[in-house]
Amino acid sequence: MSAEKLATRVTSIRVSPSTAAAQKVRDLKAEGREILNLTVGEPDFDTPHAIKTAGVKAIAEGDTKYTPVNGTIALRKAIQHDFKTRLDIDCDLDRICVGGGAKQILFVAMMATVEAGTEVIVPAPYWVSYPDMVVANGGTPVIVHCDESSRFKLTPEALEAAITPRTRWVILNSPSNPTGAAYTAEELRALGEVIKRHRDVLVMCDEIYDRIWFADFPAQSIVSGMPELADQALVVNGVSKSYAMTGWRIGYAVGPKFLIDAINKLQSQMSSCPSSISQAAAAAALTGPQDSVEETVTVYRARRDRAHELINAIPGLSCLLPDGAFYLYPNCAGVIGKKTPAGKTIETDLDFSLYLLEEAGVASVHGGAYGLEPYFRISTATSMEIIEAACAKIADAVAKLS
Ligand code: PMP
Numbered sequence: 514m515s516a517e518k519l520a521t522r523v524t525s526i527r528v529s530p531s532t533a534a535a536q537k538v539r540d541l542k543a544e545g546r547e548i549l550n551l552t553v554g555e556p557d558f559d560t561p562h563a564i565k566t567a568g569v570k571a572i573a574e575g576d577t578k579y580t581p582v583n584g585t586i587a588l589r590k591a592i593q594h595d596f597k598t599r600l601d602i603d604c605d606l607d608r609i610c611v612g613g614g615a616k617q618i619l620f621v622a623m624m625a626t627v628e629a630g631t632e633v634i635v636p637a638p639y640w641v642s643y644p645d646m647v648v649a650n651g652g653t654p655v656i657v658h659c660d661e662s663s664r665f666k667l668t669p670e671a672l673e674a675a676i677t678p679r680t681r682w683v684i685l686n687s688p689s690n691p692t693g694a695a696y697t698a699e700e701l702r703a704l705g706e707v708i709k710r711h712r713d714v715l716v717m718c719d720e721i722y723d724r725i726w727f728a729d730f731p732a733q734s735i736v737s738g739m740p741e742l743a744d745q746a747l748v749v750n751g752v753s754k755s756y757a758m759t760g761w762r763i764g765y766a767v768g769p770k771f772l773i774d775a776i777n778k779l780q781s782q783m784s785s786c787p788s789s790i791s792q793a794a795a796a797a798a799l800t801g802p803q804d805s806v807e808e809t810v811t812v813y814r815a816r817r818d819r820a821h822e823l824i825n826a827i828p829g830l831s832c833l834l835p836d837g838a839f840y841l842y843p844n845c846a847g848v849i850g851k852k853t854p855a856g857k858t859i860e861t862d863l864d865f866s867l868y869l870l871e872e873a874g875v876a877s878v879h880g881g882a883y884g885l886e887p888y889f890r891i892s893t894a895t896s897m898e899i900i901e902a903a904c905a906k907i908a909d910a911v912a913k914l915s
Contacts, residue, residue, distance in 0.1 A: 526645040538876045549903040550876045551891040554690070556757040556839070560794075561805040564756060567797030571790045580786045583777045584611025584765065588792045591799040592765050600734045602748065604767045610776050611795075613787050615721045615751035615764030618776065620646050621783070622717065622747055622766070625775035626681050627652035634675045634683040636667040637884030638842065640690045640719070644884070652681070656884055661844060664833060665692040665885070669703040676711055683708065685735065686719040688726065691883045691890040692842040693817070693835020695726070698733045705739045708746075715772070718748045721764070724755035724806050727814050728836035744769040754838075755806055756798040763787055763795040813839050816893040816900055823904035824891075827911050839894045842880070845887050851914035859914065862887040872913070873906035 534552045541548050571577070583589070589609045596602040612618040623646050627633060631652040635643045636659045644654040657675050659665045672683060685704070688695040696704070708716050716735055723732045736746045751764030766773070780786075817834070820841050824832045829847030845865050852858055853872065859865050866879035866889050880888030893900060 522649045522651070526649050529641050529645075534876060534878045534882075537870070541870070541876075546874060548870070548874050548876050549899050549906065551893075551895065551900075551903055552876045552878050553892045553894045555759040555894060556754060556809065557894045557896070558757040558805075558809055560757050560761070561798075563801050564758065564794050564798045567801075568761070568790050568794035571793035576789050576793055578789060580789050580792060582781045582786050583607075583609065583773070584787065585789070585792050585796070588763075588765075588796040588799075591796045592767070595799050596748070596767055599732070600737045600748075602734060602736050602743075602767060603740065604743075608770055608773050609765060609767050610773045610780070611763065611765045611787055611792065612776075612780060613762040613764070613784060614753060615719065615749050615766075616642065617762075617784075618749050618751075618764045618766045619643075619717065619719065620649075621776050621779050622749075622768075622772065623647060623650045623652070623682070624779055625772065626715065630679055631681045632677060632679045633681060634672065635884075636665075636671075636684065636686075638665055638689070638691050638880065638888070639684070639884050640686055641882055643684055643686075653679075655680070658885060661833065664694045665689065665842070666694055666696060666700060667704065669707045672704055672707050676707075676714060680711070680714050682715050682717050684717045684719065688722045688835065688837030690722065690838055691840050691878075691880075691888075692833065693838045693840050694833065695723075695728055695732070695836035696735075697730050698738055701733055701735045702738055705735050705742050708735075709739070709742060712745070714745065716742070716746045718746060720748060720750050721754055722838035723750065725810055725813055725839060726837040727810070727817060732837070747772060752795045752798050756795075757805075757809070758791075758795070758798065761788070761791040761794055763791045813893060816897055817841070819897060820891065820893055820900050820904065823901065824907075827904075827908045829911055829914075830907075839892055841891050841893065842883075842888050843891070845880075845889055848911060848914055849887050854913050862889050865889060869907060869910055873903075873910040875903045875906050875910075 589606045627650040629651045633647040647654040747768035749766040752758040832843040863879040869875045878890045
């Protein structure tokens, strides 16, 4: 067999653009170029010691066998407690599922509900994987552009206008990758009112960054203030970002029982269960002291503030202050149409991002990858020195445009 015979679900999707950008950085570094990498989508911290120890203990004590497909009771109790205490979400243990990362939960949830003819509303800018996850499952992503003037957030009017009889999901990612914008309780309530009127529409709340939080309003879920939405909402979270546990691969969700059962049924045929060792470590992360989260948030906040200040000081670029997560999404409209020293016109944010890579040795991801141009995403999951050096190089490169 050859590649032409591969299933459409593979040929119709892309390799994640952030993965592709990270590969380009590796290639350039291999050629001996010094690159300041602002593409990284994972914490630059190590997994806290106590969490690692819980993983080691699980191995030593023989906690190394299949677990229930929906996760160990210990982990689900920890998740239940976390949802209750932080977000005021009540749920029985059988409404919680655990999988190999939030990404897997999101994918399997779509697999359970999306097919040809199904529409999924994806507000843009979006996390790169959402549209491809919809397409891989045969559905149609309905992209709704959200302007910078609304802090890149979906408005109730835009949501209502995008809903059709074929709509299965609307995706809300708060705080957002790539913009860092988060929804307030009032905004969530207004969106919730629309969703409530459409009983066959589900809302997928991707809250993977909700502990990396800087805003002066509290982190909330759409279900926090509207328990009546519990049978229409899948609230997804995980330990990857908050506890620097990207390699452990544990994500989880709370949702209506019929949907959690469907996710479990699919996972029983796909993976049997997530790693027993990682589940023990994730339970320790959720139930143990939270100082490591607080310490890293303090560091991320300082980096966000500095990057925000430095980017906004560059003529032609401007950037909103993120409410959470570790990304900034600067607007680069002011450099579009300008000429590089080599005489090439910057026509798109991809041209600009490539110019930054070639001229300044700074790697970023262009806004087109997230469905809203002209912007570019930079990550602050790297040292303050690299952020400052990269912003200085971006400033020099922009100053050379005419
Ligand atoms: N959602 C968003 C918005 C993300 O940025 C990521 C990671 N890049 C994920 C989900 C997936 O996280 P996990 O490691 O839990 O699969």
